[in-house]
Amino acid sequence: MAEKEDIITKEITLSMGPQHPSTHGVLHLLLDMKGETILKADPDIGYLHRGTEKIAENLFYHQFVPYTDRLDYMAAMSNNLAYVLAVEKLLGIEVTERAKYIRVIAAELSRIAGHLLCIGAWALDLGAMTVLLYAFREREMVLDLFEMLCGARMTLNYLRIGGVRYDVQPLFKEKCLEFAELLPTRIKDYEQLLTDNRIWLKRNKDVGVMTAEEAINLSISGPVARASGVKWDIRKDEPYLVYDRINFDIPVGENGDCFDRYIVRLEEMRQSAKIIKQAFEQMPDGKPCIDMPDVVLPPRKDIETNMEALIHHFKIISHGFKVPKGEAYACVESPKGELGFYIVSDGSERPFRVKIRAPSFANLQATNLMCKGGYLADVIAIVSSLDPVFGEVDK
Amino acid sequence: MAVGPDSILVKNIREKFGQAILDTVIFRDAVSHLIKKDILIEICSFLKEDPALQFNFLSDVVGSDYYPQNPRFEVVYHLYSIPQRHRLRLKVKIEEEEAVPSVTSIWKGADWAEREAYDMFGIEFEGHPDLRRIYMPQDWEGFPLRKDYPLKGYKDRYNPYGEEKKS
Numbered sequence: 001m002a003e004k005e006d007i008i009t010k011e012i013t014l015s016m017g018p019q020h021p022s023t024h025g026v027l028h029l030l031l032d033m034k035g036e037t038i039l040k041a042d043p044d045i046g047y048l049h050r051g052t053e054k055i056a057e058n059l060f061y062h063q064f065v066p067y068t069d070r071l072d073y074m075a076a077m078s079n080n081l082a083y084v085l086a087v088e089k090l091l092g093i094e095v096t097e098r099a100k101y102i103r104v105i106a107a108e109l110s111r112i113a114g115h116l117l118c119i120g121a122w123a124l125d126l127g128a129m130t131v132l133l134y135a136f137r138e139r140e141m142v143l144d145l146f147e148m149l150c151g152a153r154m155t156l157n158y159l160r161i162g163g164v165r166y167d168v169q170p171l172f173k174e175k176c177l178e179f180a181e182l183l184p185t186r187i188k189d190y191e192q193l194l195t196d197n198r199i200w201l202k203r204n205k206d207v208g209v210m211t212a213e214e215a216i217n218l219s220i221s222g223p224v225a226r227a228s229g230v231k232w233d234i235r236k237d238e239p240y241l242v243y244d245r246i247n248f249d250i251p252v253g254e255n256g257d258c259f260d261r262y263i264v265r266l267e268e269m270r271q272s273a274k275i276i277k278q279a280f281e282q283m284p285d286g287k288p289c290i291d292m293p294d295v296v297l298p299p300r301k302d303i304e305t306n307m308e309a310l311i312h313h314f315k316i317i318s319h320g321f322k323v324p325k326g327e328a329y330a331c332v333e334s335p336k337g338e339l340g341f342y343i344v345s346d347g348s349e350r351p352f353r354v355k356i357r358a359p360s361f362a363n364l365q366a367t368n369l370m371c372k373g374g375y376l377a378d379v380i381a382i383v384s385s386l387d388p389v390f391g392e393v394d395k
Numbered sequence: 396m397a398v399g400p401d402s403i404l405v406k407n408i409r410e411k412f413g414q415a416i417l418d419t420v421i422f423r424d425a426v427s428h429l430i431k432k433d434i435l436i437e438i439c440s441f442l443k444e445d446p447a448l449q450f451n452f453l454s455d456v457v458g459s460d461y462y463p464q465n466p467r468f469e470v471v472y473h474l475y476s477i478p479q480r481h482r483l484r485l486k487v488k489i490e491e492e493e494a495v496p497s498v499t500s501i502w503k504g505a506d507w508a509e510r511e512a513y514d515m516f517g518i519e520f521e522g523h524p525d526l527r528r529i530y531m532p533q534d535w536e537g538f539p540l541r542k543d544y545p546l547k548g549y550k551d552r553y554n555p556y557g558e559e560k561k562s
Contacts, residue, residue, distance in 0.1 A: 046530035051539055053515075058546055089423050216451050216477060219504025232477045326422045329473060329484070331454075342457055342473065357455040357473070365507050394530065 009035035016379070018047045024121065024383060025390030029367070031379065038379065041371035043364055048394035056354035060320030061087050062161055062297075064354070069155035071356065072392040075114035077106040077146075078334035079392075080159035085240060086330035086341035087161045090323050091295065098286035099163040100241045104279045105176065106149065106158060107241075107332070108272040112183065113142040114335030114387075115223075115265045122262070122384035123194060126203050131193050138186050141179055148172045162296035163289030173280055180273040187266055194262070204258040208370035208382035211256055218369065219362045222337025224386060227264045228256030234333040246278045258385040295321050320349035329357075336360050336387060356395055360388040398424050403447055404483055412438060427471075427484035432495060435487055439501050442474060442483070450474040450483060453502035458512035462542040466490045468518055472498070494519035497526075515540035 011034050018026040026047035032040040052071065056064045068079040081103055088095065095103075120135030143153040149172055150158040150165055158165050194200045210220070212229040225232065233250045235243040251267035253260030289296045297316055298309035325347035331340030337359030344353040363386050370382045398404060404426045409416055415438070418429040430438060442450040454473040461467060472485040489495055497520035498505045509520045510529040517538040520526055527533060537544055550557035 046528075046532075049530040054540055054546060092423065217503045219453050219455075219502065219508075221452075230477065237477075237480045238482075327427070328423050329425060329482070338454060340454065340473070342455070342471070344459060353457075353459045355455065355457040355459075355471075361507065361511075362455075362504060365504060 011039065014376075024388055026394070027364075027383065027388060027390065029379065029383075031371075031376070033376065036375050036377075038371045038374055038376065041368045041379065043367050045361075045364070045390075045393055048390045050395065052395045053354050053356060056351055058350065060349050061323060061351060062316065062320065064351070065160065066155065066157045069157055070391050071358065071395065072114070072334060072336060072339070072360070072389045073154060074117050074389050075110035075335045076154065076156045077103075077110035077158065078114075078332060078339060080156065081107050082330060082332045082334065082339045083341050084159045084161050085332065086328055086343045087323065089328040089330050090326060090343060090345050091161070092324070093162060093290060093292065093295070095163050095290055096286050096288070097242075097284050098167075099288050099290075101279045101283040102164050102168055102288060103159060104241050104243065104246070105168075105276050106156075106164070108275045108279075109142050109145060109176075111272050111335045112269050113139050114389075115269050116142070118335075118384070118387040119190065119194075119262065119265060122381070122387075123200075125380050125384050126200065128193065128197070128200065131190055134186070134189060134193075138183065141182075145172065145176055145179060148175065160289065160296065162292055163287070165288075167288040168283075176276060177280060180276045183273045184270050187269055191266065201259065203377070203381050204262060204385070206255070207258045207374060207378045208385060209255060209257045210366055210370055214369060215256070215366070218365050220337070220366055221362065222333070222335070222359050223264045223268060224261055224337065224363050224366065226251065227253035227260035229254060234331060234338060238331075240330075240332060242279070242282070243275075245282060246275050248275050248278075258381045261385040322347060322349055323351075331357065334359055336389065336392065337363060339392075356392075358392040358395060360386075360390075360392045361395075364388050364393060398426055402426065404481060407445070407447060408438070408442075411441065425482060425484060427486055429486045429488065432487050432489060432493075435485075436496050436498070436501070438485070439472070439498050443501055447479075448481075448483075449476045449478050452477050453498065453504050453508075454482075456498070456505055456508035456512055458516040458518050458540070460516055460540065460542045466493075468493075468516060470495050470512065470518060489518065492519075494521045496521050497523040499523055514538070517541070 014031040016029040018028040028044040030042040031038055068083045069076040071079045116135045116139040120132040123131035147153050150156055210228050215225045215228040215230055231252050236250055248271045251264045253264050293312040298313055302309035303313050323345045325345055327344040329340055329342040331338050339359050340357035342355040343351050346352040371379050415431045415434045416428050420427050442448050452475040454475050457471040459469045466488045468489045470487045474483045509523055512518050513526055514528040514530050545558040548554050548557040549560050
């Protein structure tokens with residue numbers, strides 16, 4: 001075997017992606033390498049750019065909700081939520097208590113779905129295929145719950161400006177509570193497979209380290225920032241909906257490496273299950289939508305029997321509704337971090353400007369900082385631990 | 396949390412910068428200051444360092460096009476303070492072809508957000524370390540989110556449904 005000094009290496013630039021299976025979609029990384037060491041990692045994005053913000057300017061407010069599903073398609077409810085909250089803020093309306101609890105449940109279910117995919121795909125990328133299969137088994141249950149809730153599995157379009165589309169049915173409640181009970185035991189399974197697994201530890205411990213100061217300075221949010229020790233969760237620090245009435249913890253990491261990001265996500269799923277249980281306990285009776293016929297579409301069966309409802313339905317669908325002039329920014333803690341919608345209204349039925357503050361987009365800025373000095377194989381773990389979803393990064 | 400005119404977000408900043416704050420709007424519990432472009436860097440450093448304000452997190456940099464108004468563009472900075480838990484919006488109005496100082500020296504996270512504003516609106520950020528397009532191909536012509544850019548794009552060999560370019 002050649003001595004270390006004898007090996008001659010030269011700098012090369014490796015193009016990883018956009019069709020690489022472990023770049024979670026269409027991430028194109030330009031890696032400057034010396035041997036196997038990364039000198040610089042430069043993400044090249046935009047392969048999925050669809051101009052969502054431009055589309056939004058040309059649609060009625062309520063027509064844009066389905067487009068938000070296609071941002072972070074792994075956790076569509078969170079996107080719906082951030083958008084409808086922003087429009088409701090502009091309108092100055094507050095939804096019913098029941099709708100708030102339903103929204104919390106929906107958002108937490110989608111957090112679980114998002115994190116399950118993150119951990120499953122991450123383990124798959126690092127060679128532990130079993131975990132993906134288990135994670136998808138549970139994710140399937142979440143998707144079934146969504147189907148029960150609104151008839152769709154991935155692109156849900158469930159939240160509506162002024163409330164939610166359908167009320168919660170007793171069967172959904174029963175199944176959802178069953179799932180919330182079951183999930184922690186399943187998380188234990190993943191932990192048995194991964195947390196003390198030597199390969200998993202070798203690949204993730206002390207890989208892609210980022211300090212808290214660096215995270216804040218780079219506008220990193222969500223589980224990635226919390227794994228670095230930034231104790232900041234929008235659900236706790238600026239409570240929206242009913243998060244201030246629910247008891248849950250914010251897991252925070254210490255080392256800011258890939259392993260901490262994994263642990264934080266596992267713990268967040270446990271907390272989500274806890275939140276769902278409490279939300280069902282506290283949920284009052286009531287309507288799923290507020291009573292505002294010029295904004296909220298009437299229920300389907302009313303349209304067939306009630307003339308007024310038919311008129312309102314026709315009016316909203318064909319003309320939309322006017323939103324007061326002004327601007328508002330609403331943000332939620334999505335599975336990836338701070339997801340915000342900044343909407344400028346000029347008083348008409350269509351938004352003048354919609355800006356999506358996508359957490360994956362901002363978080364991806366950390367790639368170079370985390371990869372620099374590491375090995376090529378670490379890049380895979382780092383990208384997985386950042387969990388970018390390209391519907392959201394590229395908008 | 397309700398924000399009034401006597402909040403530190405309004406009072407402290409107006410006291411310190413006075414004339415350079417052109418307008419302050421409080422709408423739906425959010426404070427936005429329209430400021431002069433010249434003091435952008437100064438005010439951002441102050442907001443970040445001041446112990447009562449501590450805006451250590453730059454949430455986003457947004458470009459907006461108010462065509463055909465003059466000045467045409469607006470750059471909006473969304474700031475958040477993790478220790479103090481408050482938000483603030485700063486706005487700068489600029490003409491077409493006018494550059495804004497980059498805030499990347501204060502918050503590194505502004506890097507991609509400013510590149511996006513450049514890509515979509517053609518707003519130049521002075522002092523940005525690497526200002527190039529982020530979503531569109533590097534040789535793309537035009538800036539898609541401008542109000543005078545057609546929704547379907549311009550007609551070319553790849554886009555038969557686009558609009559004809561006005562010469």
